[in-house]
Amino acid sequence: xxxxxxxxxxxxxxxxxxxxxxxxxxxxxxxxxxxxxxxxxxxxxxxxxxxxxxxxxxxxxxxxxxxxxxxxxxxxxxxxxxxxxxxxxxxxxxxxxxxxxxxxxxxxxxxxxxxxxxxxxxxxxxxxxxxxxxxxxxxxxxxxxxxxxxxxxxxxxxxxxxxxxxxxxxxxxxxxxxxxxxxxxxxxxxxxxxxxxxxxxxxxxxxxxxxxxxxxx
Numbered sequence: 001x002x003x004x005x006x007x008x009x010x011x012x013x014x015x016x017x018x019x020x021x022x023x024x025x026x027x028x029x030x031x032x033x034x035x036x037x038x039x040x041x042x043x044x045x046x047x048x049x050x051x052x053x054x055x056x057x058x059x060x061x062x063x064x065x066x067x068x069x070x071x072x073x074x075x076x077x078x079x080x081x082x083x084x085x086x087x088x089x090x091x092x093x094x095x096x097x098x099x100x101x102x103x104x105x106x107x108x109x110x111x112x113x114x115x116x117x118x119x120x121x122x123x124x125x126x127x128x129x130x131x132x133x134x135x136x137x138x139x140x141x142x143x144x145x146x147x148x149x150x151x152x153x154x155x156x157x158x159x160x161x162x163x164x165x166x167x168x169x170x171x172x173x174x175x176x177x178x179x180x181x182x183x184x185x186x187x188x189x190x191x192x193x194x195x196x197x198x199x200x201x202x203x204x205x206x207x208x209x210x211x212x213x214x215x216x217x
Contacts, residue, residue: 007139007198009069009093010035011084013102013125016074024145025172027187028102028125029072031143034188035195036070043070048090050075050083068199073125080125081132088133095138099198100129101191103172107144109180110187110215114141114194114207139203143191147171183217190215 014020014029021029036043036054046053052072069091073083088098102125107113117137120126130136148171176184190213197206 006097006203007099008067008097009071009087009091009099010195011071011073011080011087011098011100011129013077013080013100014072015077020173022175023173024176025077025103027143027145028100030184030188031101031141031191031195032070032072034192038192039068041068041070043072045074049073049087051087053087077125077128079128081128081130084129085132095133095135098133098138099195100126100138100140101195102126102140102142103145104142105145105147105168105172107142107146108214109144109146110183110217111144112141112187112190112194112210112213113144114198114203114211115139116203116207139198141191141194143187145172148174179217183215186215 010032012028012030012032014026015023020026032052033043035041039056041054041056043052043054045051049071051074053070055067055069057067069087071083071087073080075083084098084100087093088095102123104113104121104123106121116139118140119136120130126140129138148167190210194206194210197209201209
């Protein structure tokens, strides 16, 4: 059972560098930036944690005045766990107190899914975090980015697989379309609302309130 206000560290996944800044794979970074702005938490480079980090008091709207910490690993996606583990160890945090926000191709854009635990589901950033923490029992908020177009037909299975993998890479590392960018602020608002609900009401209630919500476009 997850208790109300049990989350002390919120991690958003993405890749560092201007070339990745507005890509689909960086929607976790975007969510952290939104939370930092809304909660007036300053973010800056923190070498100890291999990332961009900030901490501050939770919003006065929430029941607790305890500190909340925000982290964007700058180790590149595939080794995000190094950053998360360093931060967790420094503050002596437990995995169940860490919320990870990241992109999910299995959900359409505008849809999110909050869960208390689970596998990496093929996401390399989550694979790294699970490996470094030694457990998959930590909450996560998946933000849908959809799958984009399907691979073209090919002469053999190897070519089909290669084309499909290239399409996946192009999709996740590609920027949002003009139409998608119009609704992106609403998607980030929904993510912020979900995180605020976790802190104020607890994980189970937040799941019941927000897992059925979506942004249509």
